[in-house]
Amino acid sequence: MARQLQLNLDRQSTTPLIEQLRSGVKSMIEAGALRPGAPLPSSRLLAADLRVARSVVVEAYQQLTAEGYLISVDRSGTRVANLASAQDGAVTGVSAVGTVSARWDLRTGLADVSGFPRAEWLTCLRRVLQTATPEHLEYPALAGVAELRSELTSYLGRVRAVRTTADTLMATAGFAQGLALLSNMLLDLGHATVAVEDPGHPGQRRFLEDIGLRPVPVPVDDEGIDVRALAASEARAVLVTPVHQFPTGVVLSESRRTALVAWARQVDGLIVEDDYDAEFWFDDAERPPAVQGLAPERVVYGGSASKTLAPGLRLGWLAVPAHLTPALERARARQDLGSSTIDQLGYAHFIATGRLERHLRRMRRRYRERLEAFTAAVANLLPDFRLIGSPAGLHTFLAIPPYVDERALVDAAARLGVVVRGADHFACHHRPPTPGLVVGYAIHSRDSLVGAAAALAAAVRMIRTG
Ligand SMILES: Cc1ncc(COP(=O)(O)O)c(C=O)c1O
Known part of the structure; x- marks a missing residue:
């Protein structure tokens, strides 16, 4: 048995080795054992492994490439083609976004890992x-x-x-x-x-x-x-x-x-x-x-x-x-x-x-500046909105005024490229103390947060003008 691929060739069979190899690899792809993008062993390595002439592997790979099962990638060799890409569609994981790509992802749980030391x-x-x-x-x-x-x-x-x-x-x-x-x-x-x-x-x-x-x-x-x-x-x-x-x-x-x-x-x-x-x-x-x-x-x-x-x-x-x-x-x-x-x-x-303390000093500065930028942008662009809770952590709670419906705002924001969750998303049996948006601000630059606040203000206008 080959060590590079979970594949056996039957030398007693009347089926030619090229065909055995071609159908073996194809079955592995169809069964999902070889996943889209997975690299195949080089023809030299696989030939040595299977104890066949290199031309056997080259020919089998060529046939599979012609059939669309494999692709040949410059420098990185042969890989399994992404057969499903056509029917898969985009998996966004964020259904509210629909077809609009998220320009601002304000969901919580994200730290700015670009600052990782x-x-x-x-x-x-x-x-x-x-x-x-x-x-x-x-x-x-x-x-x-x-x-x-x-x-x-x-x-x-x-x-x-x-x-x-x-x-x-x-x-x-x-x-x-x-x-x-x-x-x-x-x-x-x-x-x-x-x-x-x-x-x-x-x-x-x-x-x-x-x-x-x-x-x-x-x-x-x-x-x-x-x-x-x-x-x-x-x-x-x-x-x-x-x-x-x-x-x-x-x-x-x-x-x-x-x-x-x-x-x-x-x-x-x-x-x-x-x-x-x-x-x-x-x-x-x-x-x-x-x-x-x-x-x-x-x-x-x-x-x-x-x-x-x-x-x-x-x-x-x-x-x-x-x-x-x-x-x-x-x-x-x-x-x-x-x-x-x-x-x-x-x-x-x-x-x-002392490296943790140093790192925290750096990140505190960065996050504080971002939160301050967002706070100022809210004061300017969303004057009826209020940030509640302590200024701490990597998210903030933006209470929305009574004339704005939370769900409508979340949906309108999504249409303008802002992915954000309403308080309702986090509630179970009880109504949240106030309707609002839970804004994860940590991964965005100050300018980007100002842009997000402006987009939220536009979303409010969109709802009010129908
Ligand atoms: C409320 C809360 N607790 C704890 C965590 C951290 O969980 P973990 O340490 O497993 O990453 C998070 C992360 O987002 C959180 O939101």
Whole structure:
């Protein structure tokens, strides 16, 4: 059998080798084993591999090219043709856009990865690869390498007043994996429901549901989650974004923070604090510390490098109450064998050498300027609109005036090339505190944000003039 292709030639057969090769490759393409764009081995390599004359391969490739199955690409050799392209159509993933291409993608969840500190990260990885011990290359501890847990413990204590130890901290593949692990742990502990903020993150709601927990939507107002409504639900665990509520941007008020912790103590419950974008805080008012510091025995603190560095790193962490560490490890032991040691060590070095702080200073400046540009453009071009919530994170909430219908605005904006989501997209059972647009501004230049605001103003005019 060939090693370059999963293909056998039958030398006893009366079918010529060229035909066997041609039909073998064609079947692989039709079955989807060879995907559009996939490179084929060079004729020289494949001929050696199959122990046939090179001309056999060349001829088979030529026939398949003539039939439209293969294409010959300068320098990069022969590849599988994109047979489906004609009937596929464009897969935009954004149905509201229809046929208009998105000039401004204002959806949330995007960090400006063009600012990713490639050279600095490479320096850290190089250093890790030079100094990693053989133990570092073995299976890691489930909770992560000691170096990262220790760095994160002191970093989170310093910048977020999180009270944790390396023993109660777990490195995860982003907050998403942390949430999956916590959900499984909660199921193990007998929870059937988890309260979630409404409006909140629809992806997280679905995530909980898929794992087998029932999300209980609890309304959010201008002080954050309504703790009275939470107390009236049967849930004993809640997922919250206290510092920059997703998506409204409101900050959990001081009295609600106290009430939330009191609730958790009263019901023997658990608060899961998703501190997803706290590093970016542009307000003159002081940034509230993590709720976890108020009650480390009742709060799981979750963080992530997705906003600060890049979501592609899949780096996150959980600081858990000490008594829950064994349950969390048991949940994890059922799922994987830990996450990449090399990346964890790289991140530990990135923090320890002050590179994270430097990078954050750069990115804070960049994001602050962008948010200020958008804020000024809204004041100029959309004077009846209001930005609510704290100026923080990588998105902002643009409250729309009563005379503009949210859905109509989202649709009109899409027709003008602005992809943006209305508050309604994030709501579950309760109406959002106010209709509005949730604007992810992080990836756009200041000029582009001014253009987006102008396009939104044009969309408003379009609706009003019918
Ligand atoms: C509310 C919220 N939490 C957490 C995250 C980060 O998730 P992860 O760390 O898995 O990338 C995001 C990312 O967009 C988010 O919007």
